[in-house]
């Protein structure tokens with residue numbers, strides 16, 4: 001027995017008493033078929049509904065093998081049940097979906113920009129328009145034209161007609177799905193648009209509340225236009241306000257000066273980084289001298305804020321000043337970081353062999369390049385252990 005799709009007749013039906021006729025599993029996922037359903041399955045760019053059947057969560061709804069399968073988090077039995085939609089989610093989907101119909105109709109009829117695809121995302125939606133590029137003024141004009149139709153409060157209705165009747169009407173359609181049989185479902189925005197669609201829609205454009213065009217992205221053969229409709233506009237604005245408030249208090253300036261203040265801070269950071277590098281460069285010869293002057297045959301030093309090129313430079317300078325010493329330098333915040341090793345001249349030909357062992361002790365990996373061996377270390381605190389190994393080699 002085929003499920004009666006009540007969502008096609010009344011998309012505002014959010015609760016229903018029905019009967020589970022079949023229960024089964026699909027690759028281990030339990031699902032149920034029902035005599036009637038208010039759950040819209042995933043199709044035409046609209047995600048499947050969520051909700052509850054007899055207090056069991058509906059995880060997804062899809063058409064498989066011609067049936068509307070309600071995939072459930074737990075198996076249930078057959079018999080009479082009460083089903084309930086996650087209405088907030090469904091209403092949001094209806095707002096986005098109806099918003100797309102209106103946006104597509106206005107873009108086509110007023111601007112000759114044809115819609116070639118639609119995606120309904122969790123955060124934002126998009127339509128793909130057959131136009132090479134849209135500027136900020138284009139978006140302003142399109143948004144203003146769409147919002148005028150939202151305020152005009154056009155009724156939105158759906159009904160079914162035989163295919164030949166649909167052909168005689170001025171229907172905007174991307175064609176029916178392959179293998180379609182029987183009546184065609186039409187959705188009309190009064191005075192603006194008739195479209196073939198199996199989805200769920202608002203009953204009036206005024207329920208869209210608002211449509212905000214967000215941004216465009218150039219894509220092969222057209223332009224992707226992102227938008228949000230309905231309560232998403234308020235939710236998004238709320239999020240933006242809260243983030244802006246955090247940034248405002250971090251930077252301590254009013255909104256109008258945020259970009260300028262942030263740009264100033266970034267420039268200060270760049271300057272500070274340049275100064276820091278310069279100071280390190282200036283200090284390198286003195287540090288190398290200090291390392292070379294140490295009494296031990298093999299020496300280790302750790303520099304928490306140094307980078308790898310600095311350690312390499314320091315190791316080369318120290319090796320020049322004290323060719324009889326092996327030098328192990330580590331950097332980074334404990335415990336993980338990096339290391340550079342230079343060996344005393346009598347062991348220099350074993351750099352790869354000894355370097356690999358040092359890397360192992362530091363729980364890292366590395367490779368040799370010329371007179372140095374360097375790599376990453378998971379545990380720079382084991383440097384003393386590595387140094388003991390180097391000294392062992394001396395004895």
Ligand SMILES: [Zn+2]
Pocket residue numbers: 097101187197198199200201
């Ligand atoms: Zn639709």
